[in-house]
Amino acid sequence: MKRIVGIAILGFGTVGQGVYKIIKEKHDSIMYYTNAEIDIKKILVRNFNKEYKVExxxxxxxxxxxxxLNDDAIDIIVEVTSSIDQAKDMMVMAMNKGKDIVSANKAAISKYFNELNDLARDNNLHFLHEAAVAGGIPVLKPLGDLVMENDITRVRGILNGTCNFILSKMTEEGEDYENVLKKAQELGYAEADPSSDVDGIDTLRKLRILSTMAFRQDVDENDILLEGISNIKACDIKNLAKLNRTIKLIGDAWVEDEKIKAIVQPVAVYSNSYFASVREAYNSVTVYGDMVGELKFYGAGAGMLPTANAVTNDIIDILFDRQSKVRLGEGLNRQITKDEIKGDFYVRYNSEIISLDSFKRKKLTNESYLIKNCQYEKLKRALKKDSNSIIIRLESEDY
Amino acid sequence: MKRIVGIAILGFGTVGQGVYKIIKEKHDSIMYYTNAEIDIKKILVRNFNKEYKVExxxxxxxxxxxxxLNDDAIDIIVEVTSSIDQAKDMMVMAMNKGKDIVSANKAAISKYFNELNDLARDNNLHFLHEAAVAGGIPVLKPLGDLVMENDITRVRGILNGTCNFILSKMTEEGEDYENVLKKAQELGYAEADPSSDVDGIDTLRKLRILSTMAFRQDVDENDILLEGISNIKACDIKNLAKLNRTIKLIGDAWVEDEKIKAIVQPVAVYSNSYFASVREAYNSVTVYGDMVGELKFYGAGAGMLPTANAVTNDIIDILFDRQSKVRLGEGLNRQITKDEIKGDFYVRYNSEIISLDSFKRKKLTNESYLIKNCQYEKLKRALKKDSNSIIIRLESEDY
Incomplete structure (x- = not known):
């Protein structure tokens, strides 16, 4: 006897339409494997007159x-809106009505991670959000498995497709940031207001989710240092290419001396390294566990069907109660420190505004320098007056 | 109230000892997340006097x-022996007694894939074997998810740590095959009789499991073309390095014109490609689905703890009935063809024994040639008389 599971899709943008498409197109296959029919009962939209890419x-x-909310035939809410607080309110109300949740909304999940997970666990409901981190790549589900028998010491990734597309194009075509951004917007790879992507906020939200799950301890948005890519110029790409390096925006969180450190920043990785090979809008996440060693996951970080594939998989996992609920560790309260993040850096700044005389540095060009073994926050403060300056971490040999 | 789950470990080599170690060392964490205690009741060995790496x-x-078999307190059998038929008999007997199975035994699983999976499904038992393909990398579980809503069109991977270690060392240190193999044996990376690794049989078994799950149709060991690495010489590495290529042993299965093609063979990939970056004993698997696009998974392909981590995770998944049982598609019977596998190849042979005059070829050195767009089986037959000859596929631009 087949089971019918009612769902509602909140928001009908790219991801919502992708979920609709997969559920319809793969109906027979999903039914064959699950013996269940996913029945889309309602779609919440603001505007009734929009055209969609799917019929x-x-x-x-x-x-x-x-x-x-009041339709008892709706068992699962698929929340794929672009709101934050409103999305959270809807998810809370839905859980209070006993409905399971799948969400791809990284902004809302990052901001209300604990509240939403706690509510789900307390009510024995699912709150799954694979699509919120690294789009189509299955990474949160394996991570949920790994934490049971591994101490995870580091999670690191290229987590934003827009930034990676822009940096790839700047590197391969030698163009300046503004031109590439414009192209990215024309191609639909970047939004009209690209700030949450290019300022690194989207990457930060994903790192907040990843690191909290990996370290089983709350790593808040405010715990993570942040530097975006919007100040990177063609000359920076060129200067670093001469050092055999490629710039990538990387979210990185690790445990060092029993302290947690987390930062989102442009990193000049070696041009023959793995991360340099992650191009265009692709994403990658690496995870280090004391039992499993290093794992790398790679795939489409965005896009209608890859993201919707992750959402659909979460729906199926709920049908079968197949994923662990997120649960932080007991008694884990390692210090989370921003001040102690050190490294080697490439910096470019206007020396008419700023003096870095107190830093031991090596001149690269008139405007750019390399600085060894320096505290990131100190450098950041020194460059504060020059709003066009940029700090790029140099990947170390053992990175 | 905590649940106690009794297990027995069959075979106590590297993997078995690793499972023991993880279950003991991660006892508290596993208990915290599962509320279950994994109780090791028995360990099946041949010899009582062996020394082990774990206490x-x-x-x-x-x-x-x-x-x-007769101990009703043993719920799960962890089969990590090195036998084939005996292992299969034990698994069948255990399932007939209602016990779930976790196995890392790729030889037995490849040979008896359908029989073991069918028996498990018919008896509503689990038969999980994540560790049998690509060691510590979680790939069979995500693949089991993906097939529900994707048509998988290709699976491809570096699946044998021994071969990858040998080829990496030959490439990096310019040494000949025999010397590197000896070193690998001293370091414990290769067995005294390395034939199942270096002849590609281990890779073939893993590809048989992967492709059968991916294409949801039986791809048998006999359906897969096979060429190993034992004939590769330092001169081949050098000749191909001049063409900016690196040799890797790759298992590759794909759907083309509604036919399935599968081959294990050395491939000269571009030296700046992703597969070239998979070094030492690491493994990688890439999967292509029509919804999710391309996914890559990377990690330790062997080793005590990574492999045991995969086994332990399967045990936990059984506790919670968390993985789909393997089920092939309905009515899928695409033709599986060996004859139609074509490509560009590097060949080295003794021209005193063999003539390839009928093939359009380009001379590289006195003994080695490049051949374009040629049928693999035809070339193989032509080289049959020279037991030292080697065929290496050239990765094409769109590989």
Missing amino acids: IDRNLLTNNFEEI | IDRNLLTNNFEEI
Whole structure:
């Protein structure tokens, strides 16, 4: 006897439409493997007159969340809106009505990670969000497995497709940031307001989720140092290429001397390194566990179908109660420190505004320098007056 | 109330000892996340007087499988022996007694894949074997998820740590095959009789498991073309390095024109490609799905703890009934063809024994040639008389 599971999709942008498409197109296969039918009962939208990339039954559209909330035939809420607080309120209300949640909304999940996970666990409901980190790559589910028998000491990744696309194009075509951003916007790889991507905020949110799950201890958005890519110029790419390096925006969180350190920043990796080979809008996550060693996961970090594939998989996992609920460790309260993050850096700044005389540095060009074994925060403060300056970490030999 | 799950370990080599170690060392963490205690009740060995790398309670050792079979407190059998038919018999007997199975035994699983999976499904038991393919890398579990909503069109990987170690050392140190093999044996990376590794048989078994799961149709050992690495010489590495290529042993199965093609062979990949960056005893698997796109998984392909980590995770998944049982597709019977595998190849042979005059070829050195767009089987037959000859596929631009 087949089971029918009712779902509602909140928000019908790219990801929502992708979920609709996969559930329809792969209906027979999903039914064959799960013996269940995923029945899309409602789709919450703001505007009824929009055109969509998939053909849908317009009777499913509603702008009334209450209608979804009060429909007992809706078992699972697929939250793929672009709101933050409103999305969280809807997820909380839905869980209070006994509905399981799948979400791809990294902003809301990052901000309300503990509240949402706690509520799900307390009510014995699922709150799954594989698509929120690294799009189509299955990484949160394996991570949820690994923490049971590994001490994870580091998670690191190229987590934002827009930034990686821009940096790849700047590197390969020698163009300046502004031109590439414009192209990215025309191609739909970057939004009209690209700030949450290019300023590193999106990467930071994903690192917050990844590191909290990996270290089984709350690593908050405020615990993570942040530097974006919008100040990177063609000359920086060129200067670093001469040192055989390629710039990537990397989110990196690790345990060192029993302290947790986390930072999102542009890193000049070796041009023959693994991360340099992650190009275009692709993402990659590496995880280090004391039993399993190093694992790397690679795939599409964004895009309609890869992201929707992750969402659909979460729906199926809920049908079968197949994933662990997120649960932080007991008694883990390692210090989380920003001040102690050190490294070797490439810096470019206007020497008419700024003096770095107190730093031991090596001149590369009139405007750019290499600085060895320096505290990141100190350097950041010294460059504060020059809003066009940039700090890029140099990958060390043992990175 | 905590649950106690009894297990027995069959075989106590590297992997078995690793499982013992993880279950003991990570006892508290596993208990915290699962609320279950994994209780090792028995360990099946041939010889009672062996020294082990882990300290164990010697009372657990037995050489009597019946004792394990008839112990109702043993719920899960962890089969990590090096036998084939005997291992299969034990797994069948255990399933007939209602016990779930975890195995890392790729030889037995490859040979009896359908029989073991069918028996497990018919009896509503688990038969999990993540550790049998690519050691510590979680790949079979994500693959089991992906097939529900993806048509997988290709699986490909560096699947044997011994071969990859040997080829890496030959490439980096310019040494000949025999010297490196000797070193690998001294370091414990290769067995005294290395034939199943270096002849590609181990890779073939893993590809048989991977491709059958990916294509949801039986791809048998006999369906896969096979060429090993034992004929590769330092001169081949050098000749191909001049063409900016690195040799890797790759298992590759794909769907083309609605036909399935599968081959294990040395491939000269571009030296700046992803597969070239997979060095030492590491493994990598790439999977292509029509929804998710390309995914790559990377990690330790062998070793006590990574492999045992995969086994332990399977045990935990059984506790919670968390993985799909393997089930092939319905009505899928695409033709599996060996004859149609074509490509560009590097060949080295003794021209005093062999003539390749009928092949359009380009001379590289006195003994080695490049041949374009040629049928692999035809070339193989032509070289048959020269037992020292080697065929290496040239990765094409769009590989």
